[in-house]
Amino acid sequence: MDSHSITKDDSKGSQASKGSQAHISTVDLHVVGHIDERKLLWKIDFHVVPWLALLYLLNFMDRGSIGNAKLYNLEKSIDITDKQYLVALTVFFFPYALLEPLSNVFLRRFRPSIYLSSMMLAWGLTFHGVIKDYGGLITVRVLLGTAEAGMYPGIVFYISSWYKRSEMGTRIAVFFSSATVAGAFSGLLAAAISNMNGVGGKAGWQWIFILEGLATILISVVSFWIIPDFPTTAKFLTEEERIFVVRRLEDDMKLSAGGESFQMKYVIQSLKDWKTWVAMGIYMGFDGPLYAFSLFLPTIISQVCFQATTANLLSVPVYAWGCFMTCVIGFLGDRIGSRRYINYTLFGVGLIAYIILIVSRTPALSYFAVYLAVSAIYPIIPNSVAWVASNVEGSYKRAVTLGMAIGFGNINGAITANIYRAQDRPWYRLGHGIVLAYITIGLVCSITFAIFLKRENERRDRGERDEVILGMENKRANQCNGTYTSIDEAKKDKGDTWSGFRYTL
Template identity: 40%
Template sequence: MRFFSEKAQGSPTSSLDHAQDHGYPHTGEYDDDLHVECPPHTTERKLVRKIDFHVIPCLCIMYLLAFLDRVNIANANVYGLAKQLHLTGNEYNVALVIFFVPYVLFEIPSNLLLKRFKPHVWLSLNMFLFGFTTAMQGVVKNYSGLLAVRFFLGFFETGMFPGAFYLIGMWYRRSEAQKRYSFFFSSTTLAGAFGGLLAAAIGKMDGIAGYAGWRWIFILEGCLTVAFSFVFFFALPDFPEQSKWLSAEEKSYVAARLRADQGRSAVERQITLKDVGRVFKDYKVFAAGFMYFGLIVPAYGYAYFAPGIIKGYGYSAIQTQLHSVPPWAAAFGFAMLTATLSDLTQKRAPFAIGCICIAIAGFAILISVHDNRPLEYAALFLVAMGAYSAMPIIVCWFGMNLAGHHRRSVGTAWQVGFGNIGGIIAVWAFLAKDAPKYITGYSICLAFTVLSIIACIVYGVGCWAANRRRDRTPVDVGLTEYEKTELGDMNPEYRYLL
């Protein structure tokens, strides 16, 4: 039987041939399942578009709102949050840091609960709770109240990012994934751009109902998230095997094309503590954590402090919000360009390292130039474009190299959770006493981007070595079908994408 290959633009191609031609795993035990025809009245291209329509937009809007609710404190601070709450010294930084404590700790448990309760239930519930918490930031009266709501905001947002990446990875082949990952991740850049525009408009509400403009930023954006959470309870996708908008034939076909690419998903099995432990027996998992960790520092450093940095260039509050938009917009366009090229070439490492080098160039300018505002502002473009283009490539590279629910759910959550420890460092890298040059902050960000490149090299070499070692090993090593499924990407027949 045949299915239509996207790359061949409708020409018939064997699913197994396609998998082997691209270096993907071919596990013989699934041959019967793989011989599935594309359902009548459709082609693979049309089916992928259908999946795109149901999966990507909802997750993008969800994460746009999550990231907006997370970083809008930077926009609120421009309008006087710290002054009205009488924050002194480093109290503003502490309020940023406390968000990351639960956010880091509960990534893996959240992904396990996501699988147990289904994505549309778990993600929409979390969305309602962090939207409500965001709105409550708008009515806090003092520093302790701000700390409390920031802690619970981190707790309720913990499942958004790794959960969405985990879910996307269970819908697409590796040759299709990068554009989808980058488009989803670029919700952060859209949130940054949208947040600046929205904050500029909401700031004009200063004094309405007795609330300052910064309070309205939290209240309105939080209420918007709550409203979407009710819609997304019905709209958010579940895993392919659980979807209600695919016919039985389409489900079988989607499952077959994914098995040809990644092996069996093992969606039916429960994830145990032993599964969690087995994931960490592979050193490449730790390298992947440091890849992301190294980029979180500059990414959050930019997200939380760019409005303050831009304001230091002499702009008014509203001009600052408007000037914060173009770098985010440029980052979105560049991320999609690099993602498209990465999918076309089926390479991840060169694009990840290349984007990180662009961010390094931006920080080098910011460290050395302090009397040329246009050049300094242009350097912010390089930082945003480099960091926010490399991050989705790194997460996609690692996540899509993991096979099976039991390994991908844990590995993805680990990478994101460990990486977000960098958010704590980013918060303390940019202190008020270092303004307006922020030499210390820029130097720390520069160092961590270099760390990310080193981790990328270690992970890439590890994947290359594993592929080479497996190429030299006989295909039939006597494993049962159950053992191959349990091994996931550690299966000797599996090949990593580089």
């Protein structure tokens, strides 16, 4: 059979589960005709990925623009100290991280077009440009963290609901590369908007927040009509294509692709799964450095003999390089099919970058090390996200696992938002040393994740996880692994713990 097509005869007898919003049953499969899989993937890519990238660009830009505004007298205008500024950065992360696991469950229960768009509208309305004092800054940062909490894990989970495990890395990398574009664009935008200083009686840093907030509100309104929902209900697909998408995902061990009803047991399965807890360590290893890097890159550059506007402009090529590397690594991850070695390599490059930053006393060498750092920190995120998501089956279980891992990773932003202190300028040894420790934790957890996955695959190859299937003779089957009336029942009940599921390394 052609690897990029499916015929009517081949589809007979296949089964897809009932979705919460639509039902795709065995009876429906007879309508599936000859479909070109490659063309269908391009169609999905066109409707799903670009707009998600735009949403995340605005998400990351709105969150990090405070770093650009700081260079244009934000602290002086509202009369705050450096420590108060760091506290304002910190409070963002508490609601942001704590609400992420719950947010993903809501995304699965409601339409992504409504949930993601509403979330975006909410954070667009948190106008930083109207604050007058320290209390106002704290308030808007808490509200921003609350409103943005579900965007990143929601997009990751949403993408995992559309693509096979071998396809997610590239798509996640493309959408996440918008974070690096946001870093570059925000630097250019801040430098340009700062020229509006005094217009309408407002400072340049206020205009940065105001104009970015208005852009976010406009895009959020349009998003209600642009974002497609899950495959079972997506309007841009024909009925034939919807059935085909679900079928191909189920064949890729995404057995819940047809939809599943929420049950508390899926949350418990995630909490009991060792993968959830090790993944939290991996996410800690790159999210801590990510926020330190994005919030303080302009400051770090400015403290090695560059002025505010120059520092913002010099951050642009750094982020452009990070965007390029993120896309390249995402592509390689899907093609090579071994994400563990990519993680090992990128964390290793990160270690080298921050060792250089710690020992360097030359602005040019430090600037070079920043390029090494962005080459590691940004590309490793989509690779790790795709690695974890592809090894957790069950849509609700995957939603909770991703929410917990991403939430725990992001809470570390509350720590790294405080590590680049004014008294440590211009070389910031303490900050770089803490980031180095985070990267080490990420590398150790990546190695642990790979070792445990490999051992579990070997156990399944030996039949140690085989379930008892009534009516089927299997001498290796053990009642401790469960007793089921059919293989399909075992698949749906056990998810990635089913004996036939193989983890990707």
